[in-house]
Amino acid sequence: MTQNVTPICYYLGYYMTRRKKSRAQLRNETEFRIWNALVDYANTGAGFRRLVIEGLEWINGVDEDLQSCADIQGGATLESLAVRYREKIRTVLTWLSNPRNDVIGNRACEILEQGNAIAFEWNPENPDPKEPDSSLILEWPSSIGSVLAPLCKFVKDQIDRHDLKGEPLRDVIPVGMCARPDCGQFRVIKLYRRGRIFCSNRCKVTFHQANRTNKEKAEYMRQYRAGLDRNKPTKKRVGRRRSKTGGK
Ligand SMILES: [Zn+2]
DSSP: OHHHHHHHHHHHHHHHHHHHHHHHHHSOHHHHHHHHHHHHHHHHSOOHHHHHHHHHHHTTOOGGGGGGBHHHHTTOOHHHHHHHHHHHHHHHHHHHHSTTOHHHHHHHHHHHGGGGOEEEEEEEOOOOTTOTTOOSEEEEEEEESOTTHHHHHHHHHHHHHHHTTOOOHHHHOOEEEOSSTTTOOEEEOSSOOSSOOOSSHHHHHHHHHHTSOHHHHHHHHHHHHHHHHHHHHHHHHHHHHHHHHHHO
8 A cells, every 4th residue: 555655646746846837837938038038138238139030030030031120121220229129128018017007008009019010921831742731821021110020029929828818917928027116127037926026136135125124124134144154154164174084
């Protein structure tokens, strides 16, 4: 009996662990990469080219399709567009972090409508006689309203997963704004939990310190230092002892 119970518990535990992780893991790798690129660009202004290429790939495009974008055709460089569009992406992410704010929602939706400005060219796929279910149409973008349009379409596609297919909001839109006032940085949420979201540990500590009274701050720092004194030298001593023994 005992021999049977142990493996069942083991597999059940393994299965439950897998299930807990699965919601976050279900999120497609490509989608997660685009959210990360959007957040990096919104936070720092960097990585715009990489983000734009990710967007083109999302609509079955390639690097060369950059030339089909109306703003590039109008003579703009990616560097100038990176400056022009950053605030728009920040507006969209601000709204997605807190969709109940309908003032910013109107502005965000106006920006996302750019995703409609993409035309596709369709051609019949060469049918594979051995594969009755092979694709019928080969599709690629023929004209693109702006380099932002594919990214707007990406965001709308994710919103549709929530609105039309009923997937949980933070499973498909894993973006939050740092809870520390005056920070303004976004963060991709890897595993969604209720509660405050911070862009970094530094913001988390600063936020909690700001809500403490002077007496509480002093007590926190006393405990923090006590923790440091207890832990740090012990680690070093263990390291030295080991190295001495190893030397002998
Ligand atoms: Zn922050």
